[in-house]
Amino acid sequence: MIGKRIRHLKRYQEIVSVLVKYGFGYIVKEVGLFHLLSLPKQIVSDFNGTGNDQKTLGKRIRLMLEELGPTFIKLGQLLSLRTDILPEQIAEAMRDLQERVTPVDIQTIDQIVCRELGAPVSEIFAQFDEQCIAAASIAQAHHAVLKTGEEVAVKIQRPNIDAIVENDIEILWDLASLVDKRYEWARTYQILDLVEEFSLAIRSELEYTIEARTTEKLFAFFKTDERVIIPKVYQDYSTAKILTLDFINGYKYNDLIQNCPADIDKKTICERLVHSFLDQALICGIFHGDPHPGNLLFFSGNRIGYIDFGQVGHLSEPMKRDFGDLIIGLMRGNTNLLLRTISSMAVMPDDLNERQFKTDLDMLRENYYRLPFKKVHIGAVIHDIFSVTKKHRIHIPKNYTLLGKALITLEGLITGLDHECNILEFAEPYGHRLLIRRLDPEELSKKILMNGYDIFENSIRLPGLLRKTLMHLNSGKTRVEMKLPQLEFLLAKVDRAANRISFSIMLLSLSIILACIILGETFGSRSLLSNVPVLSIAITIVLFMFMLVLLSIFRSGRF
The missing domain is CATH 3.30.200 (Phosphorylase Kinase; domain 1)
Known part of the structure; x- marks a missing residue:
């Protein structure tokens, strides 16, 4: 990490200065990057976070990312999808990121x-x-x-x-590692995994x-x-x-809003937007990750054009099935199906309180059970699901969050074109279609054959795996891994306490030695060493040793 900071020193200084400028100086100080600031900024900057107004937090983060350039703007755009870990207020601010190039x-x-x-x-x-x-940037x-x-x-x-971008990614990894070591929330929300996802x-x-x-x-x-x-x-x-x-050059979204051409019907456009997007996600398995107005064009005959596939999502067959089950579970009021589906599609924490999680799902289900489709807003559904998963520290994979964000964007477009249209009303036929596909004898037979093949393969491999395990047990090579999240914290406290005891003992020892030397010089008899400045030499040696120990304690960072 030190090598990276030397190699990218100028960029580090820029990033640290911008962090301080927007009120995040306390993070700079706590993670140990204070020294990268110029002396004037070290003197005048706020490092206590006292100027942090939570109401403007999202806006300040957005402005900071815009000032830091293309890599950080893209990071903000990724964070805008992660309402499963970020407060909605901050995620919303990230959606307003602008590229001024x-x-x-x-x-x-x-x-x-x-x-x-x-x-x-x-x-x-x-x-x-x-x-x-x-x-663009x-x-x-x-x-x-x-x-x-x-x-x-x-x-x-x-x-x-x-x-x-590569230089900024290296710096982001370093910053994320520092924050991960310092803050519990960074470990809870797996900030290192987030940086890895962004890098890819x-x-x-x-x-x-x-x-x-x-x-x-x-x-x-x-x-x-x-x-x-x-x-x-x-x-x-x-x-x-x-x-x-x-x-391809067609009508833009604003053309339809301001003065819709006579050869275009808004309701038909809304329906085809939903159908074409669901075709991508639930049939093709590849969908446009950012269907905002700038990436859509419209043509006579109610045709729709998609451009710029730089950001796309991918859904495998199991992921398509899980997403369908999630909507079906909400609409049918089936809490057990919701629980199974979220467990299948997400990464559950080891310490999950399953009883409380099920209670929260019950409350979520009650919000939508038996509610007509035209009264259900997909944005609210996705927001509520992410709120529950965030509360229980459940990690939602990127492709689901991207799908959620794309559906919310699509709902906003449809509402802007026709207030009477509802995305779930247009999507309802897909639910029946998926259900029919699942019950299709050909699909069922394929699934049974695949499951049977997996069982057969695993049963063949089982004796070999069992023999290998027994051999490891017999030879004493088996490793047992214990995950103790608080162990590092406790060790750090013990280390800090030991350093303080060492410091106290050194002070006491220094006092005793000095007292003995002074008494000896005052009341002792004269000798050959009488003319040697014993007191001065002794004090110098003791002080030198004392400073060495003190320096090693402070360098450990645990005093």
Whole structure:
């Protein structure tokens, strides 16, 4: 960690200064990064947290992340999904994060294209607009025309953004480790796991070959559906840092709100939004993770276009089933089904109070049992579920939180278009459809065969595993792991107490030695050493030893 701080010293100083600026100086001091501040800031800054107004906490965190740049903006966007661990007020503030960036000049863009595609812009494209059509902290997009005549959108990564992100990720790991050691809440909410999740997500977003594959899968999935438009990927003009797709230009969401075209029906659009999204999530298993107005386009004939698949979620077959069971359990008032489903889809803490958890689920169920679909808001349902899981420190996997956030965004879009429309009313047929699929003889036989195969495989492996276990027991190689969460805390207290006792003994010893030397000098007889400054030498040696012990105690950080 020390090596990282030296290597990224300037960036560390920037981050620490911004933390102090927005009222988080007490964290800087408590985790041991106080020395990275300049002397004037050390003098004038507040390190007690006395200026912390909880009402403005979310806003201050948002402004801080915006000032820290692209990596931290992306971190904020991830945190906005985690209402299972963050207070809603802070998560809501994270959703207002804005990327204020200056577009990269055309000369730099030309250099990137030449390096990635092997030729300058003028040789590859028949036309390439110098003015970008969209600019963000990670990339910007330009309209272009291929030599073969197709209109395309070219998404180009900003120069050196991958190096900037990697440096910031290293620093985030260091900061997260320091906070994890210092604060109980950081361990409770598994902040290190959160940083790991974020690292994987942003590295994936920087790799355009992954986005290209995802877009191609959804393009193939909706190829025969005329109601949904997914842009085609041009692989010959795409690399890890450049993504070239069909340029689709339709009505924007605000066009429908302000002056809806005559060839578009809002209610039909709402229904198709819900159906197309559920098709992605519950049938295809890949869904758009951020269906906000900027990533949607609308066309005559009530067609919908999705763009920008940098943030996507994935649902496996068991995850699809669990999500369906969650909604069914709420609507049918089945607490046991809710308990089983959440246990299956989430990571439960070892010390879970199952009785209290079931009581909370009963209360949650009562809020929605026998309630008509048109009166149920998906945002409220998801918020209530996350509130219960957060209370019991249950960890919800990223893809579920991403799905929840996407559904909340979708509900907001639908409400904005037509107040009478309800997302669950449109989704109800999917519930019946999923139920019919589960009861389909072919599906049931597949499941029975797979379960039978697993049982058969495990029964074959069981004797070997049992023999191996018995051999380990017989040879004494078996390890027993004990998880004692409070042990480290108790050891730290014992260590601190021992250091204080050592300090006291040193003070007492110093006093006794000095007293003996003074008495000896005062009342003792003269000798050959009478002319040697024994008192001064002795005091110097004792003080030197005393300072060595004292320094080692303080360096341990446990005094």
